[in-house]
Amino acid sequence: MEGKVKVLLSKLGLDVHNRGVITVAKELRDAGMEVIYIGNSLPKEIIETAIQEDVDVVGVSSLGGAHLTLGGLLIEQAKQKGLKDRMIFLIGGVFSPADAVRLQQIGFDGVVSPGAAREEIASSIREMVSSRIVR
Amino acid sequence: MAERTKTTKEILEEKLAGRERIPLYSPKALDKLRQEFDQWKNTVVREEDQKNWQVTPHTILGSDIPREMLYTPLSNPDFDYTQDLGNSGQQPFTRGIHANMYRGREFTMRQLTGFGAPEDTNQRIKFMLAHGATGINIIFDLPTIQMYDSDEPISTGQVGMSGVAIDSVDDMDLLFKDIPLDKVTASLVTHYPSNTAILFPMYLVLAERRGIPWDKLAGSVQNDITMEEVVRSGPEYIPPQDCFRTQCDNIEFIRQNVPRWNFITYNGYNLREFGTSGITEMSVAVANAIGTVEEMLRRGHDVDWVAERLAFFWSPANDFFEEVARVRAVRRLWYKIMRYRFNAKSTRSLWMRCHVQTSGISLIRQEPLNNIIRAAYHALSAVLGGVQSLHVDSYDEAYSVPTEQAALLSLRTQQIIQAETGVTEVVDPLGGSFYVEALTNDIETRILDEVDEIEKMGGYVATIEQGWLHRKITEYFYHERSNIEQGDIRVVGYNIHKAPGELPPIDVFRYPEGVEQKQKARLATLRERRDNEKVNSALTALREACKRKENVVPYTTECARAGCSEGEMFKVFKQAYGLWRPPTLW
Structure with a gap:
């Protein structure tokens, strides 16, 4: 694969809990990826930045319960802009097992739960990105 | 603060330097013990234990304080009972702020509640009160915490999530429907100075509407700059100086107009949960409190007028004895600060009163029922430390807001500690333990050292502006994460004793619709x-x-x-x- 994997990370909406997403941001950067973290943003801003920065991966963090509502809006807008086939969409945070399944059904490529290991996250991102590029 | 040349630590050292100490142990007894101890260590203790005499427990949110294998009077040879401990209800209040502690007043069982619309939370409050909760503790939804209305675009999809939605006095009215404001004590978790200045007046206006005079109201707000400027991820922040002034405005107004209300709760809890040791949790809260008292003095108020109503909020986590010792240590330190630095006269001003919530970040998604045990130990350590009120986290919080059943279990955890274990019958039951006293001393020193570091940087607001605290937090949690990944911090069901297979099914909370x-x-x-x-x-x-x-x-x-x-x-x-x-x- 050519160049660095480019990742956009964001807190979804007004969620106040950012320990997880900052940890992931640092870890992905340490793993050699280019990471852009834009803090608290709504789906529309996230999609706009993703297009503008032409990223490979969009990761959003939600621990405040709005994963289905705002996560759903994010995927909807990604589809409208034709990004779903170009970019990987990941969501991390606090979800019930049923909601984790639901998030995959609505179109997230990966769902990251509390306790996910550093290597797990980085390597699954690499795999997803390379399989998408090959295809 | 620029004109102040001496730090709190320097002032305390100066004022306490001349105090005569009356050690409890006689030099003769200590000499004999020292001989016997050395002999025992050399002959009875295995070589490898001698080599590893000091170990540093690595725990979630721990402070990395080294521990010896055995503590004896030699760990604290000049132990002076009256000076270091005193009886309960007596200076320096190490053993508790009341003489009879839980015999006189049970710890308040104040479970955090909030989700959905105001009427949804009203139902849950009534449910908890009906099952024996003794206080109310309201958490607001994300738009309310971040001060946006439910109908602003930025609130889309988040109204009533992880807290209750409050937009105006009318919502406050629904939230407290059928609840007599002059009979209950309500903790309103208005984290920030800004949202305290907005939401608490809504509570006051509600009381007005119901014909209840403000002096009949009792409870607390949070009102902490740490929460607004540091422990928060949000789209818009006001500058720290304005935030700090608002914190002090709230204190001034509430003190003048709502005399029984606790106008600030220094929130160590969320700071620690975000990622700091138990030492930093307390040093930051204490430094903020010192800064606040200074500002109130500058505004022309009497120290006791302010200090009588200051309250703190701590997070008891996994290292059991550290947690017990921390509460005792900070209680003694706060007494010294109020008495010797600020010359407070009223006994109440000398009390470090606190609420605790068991640590949430210590709860693990894998095998969630294990969290019931974790939270129970957290709660027990807090009670042994002599805290005033408690919230016990629920086992399902690594999945969602607690279900009614899980919330009830948390309340029952408190009730079992109170009614069944007998631990509340004796005040400060661990007081005098060689270990706990040595640890208490060590922790007090460490907290004061960090307060000193903050003051030397120009005071608490300056450490926020300069990003010192922000950096300290991220370094801590990044390091902690590595420690967990490498197995230095052991977590049952996660990195040791892992259960094979899928996560078990769990019944989780569902937010109300619409x-x-x-x-x-x-x-x-x-x-x-x-x-x-x-x-x-x-x-x-x-x-x-x-x-x-x-x-x-x-x-x-x-x-x-x-x-x-x-x-x-x-x-x-x-x-x-x-x-x-x-x-x-x-």
Whole structure:
């Protein structure tokens, strides 16, 4: 694969809990990826930045319960802009097992739960990105 | 603070230097013990244990304080009972702020509650009270915490989530329906100075509407700059200096007008959960409290007038004895600060009163029932430390807001500690333990050293502006994460004793439907029915008060009376103060 994997990370909406997403941001950067973290943003801003920065991966963090509502809006807008086939969409945070399944059904490529290991996250991102590029 | 040359630590050292110590142990007894101890260590103790005499336990949110294998009077040879401990209810209050502690007053069982629309939370409050809860503790939804109205685009999809949606006094009324405001004590978890200045007046105006005088109200708000400027991820921040002034405005107004209300709860809890040791949790809260008292003195108030109502909020986590010792240590330190640095006279001013919530970040998603045990130990350590009130986290919180059943189990955990274990019969049961006393001393020193570091940087607000605290937090949690990944911090069911296979099914909380629409409709009705001329003039008066740097709370109260929404008031703050960009965290 050519160049660095480019990742956009964001807190979804007004969620106040950012320990997880900052940890992931640092870890992905340490793993050699280019990471852009834009803090608290709504789906529309996230999609706009993703297009503008032409990223490979969009990761959003939600621990405040709005994963289905705002996560759903994010995927909807990604589809409208034709990004779903170009970019990987990941969501991390606090979800019930049923909601984790639901998030995959609505179109997230990966769902990251509390306790996910550093290597797990980085390597699954690499795999997803390379399989998408090959295809 | 620039003119102050001496730090709190220097002042205490100076004032306490001449005190005569009367050690409990005789030199003769210590000599004999020393001989026997050395002999025992050399002959009985295995070589490898001698080599590893000191170990440092690595625990979630731990402070990495080394521990010896065995503690004896030699660990604390000049132990002076009256000076270091005193009896309970006596200076320096190490053993507790009341002589009879839980015999006289049980710890308040104050479970955090909040989700959905105000009427949804009202039902849960009533459920908890009906099952024996003795206090109310309200958490607000994300838009309310971040001070946006339910009908603003930024609130989309988040109304009533992880807390209750409150936009105006009308919502406050629904939240406290059938609850006598003059009979209960209510903790309103208004984390930030800004949202305290907006939401607490709504509570006051509700009391007015119900004909209840403000001096009959009892409870607490949080009102902590740490929460607004450091422990928070949000789109818009006002500058730290304005935030700190608002913190002090709240204190001043509430002290003057609502005498039984605790106007600030220094929140170590969320700071620690975000990522700090138990030492930093306390040093930051203490430094903030010192800064606040100084500012109130500067405003011309008497120290006791302020200090009698200060309260703290701690997070008991996994290292059991550290947690017990921490509460005792900070209680003694706070006494010394109030007495020797600020010359407080009233006994109440010398008390470090605190609420605790068991640590949430210590709860693990894998095998969630294990969290019941973790939280019970956290709660027990807090009770042995002599805290005033408690919230026990629920085992399902690594999945969602607790179900009714899980919330009840948390309340039952407290009730079992209180009614069944007998631990509340004896005050400070671990007092005098060689280990706990040595640890208490060590922790007190470490807290004061960090307070000193903060003061030398120019005081607490400066450490926020300079990003020192932000950096300290990220370093801590990044390091902690590595320790967990490498197995230095052991977590049952996660990195040791892992259960094979899938996660077990778990019954999780579901948010009520339609809350956003309901709140939007309510706001529309409010905006239609209220006297918009009155609203505008109240908001204009608030804007001018902000610009004059006058106490803003009389003006937000007038806004609440006029029917202003939370978002309308926050807009005024933002316009008047401008926005601040917090330091980058990574």
